Amino acid sequence: MNNIKIICLAICISLIWGSSFPISKMAIEKIGVWPFRFYAALTSVVVLILLALIAFKRKFHFYGLIMCIPLGFLNVFLVTLLNNIALGYTDSAKASVLIYTMPAMTTVIMMIAHKRITLNSIVVSLSCLTGVFIFTSLNHFGLGEMIILLSASMWALGTFLAEKIPTQLDLLSKVMYQNIVSFFLILLITPFISSNLDIFDYQQDPLHYIKDVYFPILFIGIAGGVIVFVLWFYMIEQGGAEFSSYAVLVAPIISVGLSHYFLDEVISFTMLIGMVLILLSMLISFIGKTR
Numbered sequence: 001m002n003n004i005k006i007i008c009l010a011i012c013i014s015l016i017w018g019s020s021f022p023i024s025k026m027a028i029e030k031i032g033v034w035p036f037r038f039y040a041a042l043t044s045v046v047v048l049i050l051l052a053l054i055a056f057k058r059k060f061h062f063y064g065l066i067m068c069i070p071l072g073f074l075n076v077f078l079v080t081l082l083n084n085i086a087l088g089y090t091d092s093a094k095a096s097v098l099i100y101t102m103p104a105m106t107t108v109i110m111m112i113a114h115k116r117i118t119l120n121s122i123v124v125s126l127s128c129l130t131g132v133f134i135f136t137s138l139n140h141f142g143l144g145e146m147i148i149l150l151s152a153s154m155w156a157l158g159t160f161l162a163e164k165i166p167t168q169l170d171l172l173s174k175v176m177y178q179n180i181v182s183f184f185l186i187l188l189i190t191p192f193i194s195s196n197l198d199i200f201d202y203q204q205d206p207l208h209y210i211k212d213v214y215f216p217i218l219f220i221g222i223a224g225g226v227i228v229f230v231l232w233f234y235m236i237e238q239g240g241a242e243f244s245s246y247a248v249l250v251a252p253i254i255s256v257g258l259s260h261y262f263l264d265e266v267i268s269f270t271m272l273i274g275m276v277l278i279l280l281s282m283l284i285s286f287i288g289k290t291r
Helices: 003-031 033-055 062-067 069-086 092-114 119-136 143-164 171-192 206-239 241-247 251-263 269-290
Strands: none
Touching: 003 033, 003 069, 003 092, 003 206, 003 251, 033 069, 033 171, 033 206, 062 069, 062 171, 069 092, 069 143, 069 171, 069 206, 092 119, 092 143, 092 251, 092 269, 119 269, 143 206, 171 206
């Protein structure tokens, strides 16, 4: 995979993931975590079935569905749900940066699995973690931040497994089966959640409701649930799990900017130092990969 493709993929993925936290928070503040997660997941499944089974006429592959259960549970169901829950307890800017401890966690998993430690991996991990923790200020570390770190560890495990689990599926089918697994789990849990799923009985201006609720659901369902996962798994296939995890580190920078602009979240000088270290870790990783 040439360098131009790597850069283009990283930019596209970062733009989607970088905007996901502030956009999700807009809807979560209006309708709550579970209704938002339910309808975003439903949107993803409907779009993927229409594309894979109808437009591209992919055949249903039961073995492929079974092999996608671990990735669907980790990457699509658990990580996304934990991220949405955390947004109820912390700022979207802080959450979007903390989730990117994932590359360092992926590096640790890769080193343990391969029984090999490299200087480049250590330097990149330390730079990434230092930048993240400077940005988030450990003196303001609460429940939301702990949930995000748990999510990051699950995402790291899912990223590692995505490279290891053989599914023999095309990318679109792989993403569809993972989203089906995720939505099935959501359906199982929904009867036990005391949450109102009626998002159509709104009491405010319809245009504002469309902007604050329906647009985030569609954006996360289509861009965040379909497009970004196709790009992400393609990048893992071509560039490897560890490098791919670092290549998207520009995403939290985008998220912080959007959170500041749309949600009036404050950006301090220490946050800027943290962002510089995060970008430095991505640059070191990229240079090491291209040598």
